[in-house]
Amino acid sequence: MPSTWFITGTSTGFGRLLVEELLGRGDRVAATLRKPEALDDLQAEHGDRLWVGRLDVTDTEQVRKVVDDAFQELGTIDVVVxxxxxxxxxSVEEATDEQIRQVVDTNLMGSIHVIRAALPHLRAQGRGRILQVSTAGGQATYPNFGYYHASKWGIEGFCETVAREIAPFGIGLTIVEPGATPTGFGGSLATAPIMPEYENTPAGDVRRALADGSFTLPNDPRKIAKAMIELVDTGAVPLRLPLGSDTYRDVRAALVARLAEHDEHREVALSVERD
Incomplete structure (x- = not known):
């Protein structure tokens, strides 16, 4: 039976691929993006199975209106992405205040507001799925991505809490963590003037790795989109879905190191309890 998906950020990358895959198999999609004309080719091909909405997720009022309109016009939405x-x-010192604000407003606050806008509708349905696209950088870290990590670690903490709160309503939430993938995202990264003080630090090493191509992008973006769809089809609702050998490796290493350090402080942790 065809399902209906609501997806943000559909002009390129995973969002565009999800739209293509879902429409190709006969589903309906509410696709939102800042420039709706980017989907004119799919609109012409698939007609009313593609609902397109102009949306900048940093505009809270617009988020509420577009989500409400999509549910009202489509009736039921099964999956919100x-x-x-x-x-x-x-590096931490190089980014401007405006750049920091844009990352947090988009990745953290924008995602929060989409979830908040969708939940009343999903509760009324008594069912639904939310897929929150995060990254390996939602649990592991890489130099020069500090503000991106701040937004992704933040949304993962928020979603982990939300998942527990909404489970009684028949709504499942999964955090999807793709690894490094050639989606064009890297080309859209904001940059800042380089401070020479960071040249011979890990920040400089990562900058050079990206420039010379040694920072690899091992994952297939269409396979990732298909894996997200297949997860929903199975009905499984894991809290997190790692996608990519680099995600599996880096997140596992981060968790193991974090647990080892955590255990090192067991005695001092217990020592501060009240007598």
């Missing part, structure tokens, strides 16, 4: 994202590639 928070995919819109923005990144800045710079």
């Amino acid at each position: 928070n995919n819109a994202g923005h990144g800045v590639f710079a």
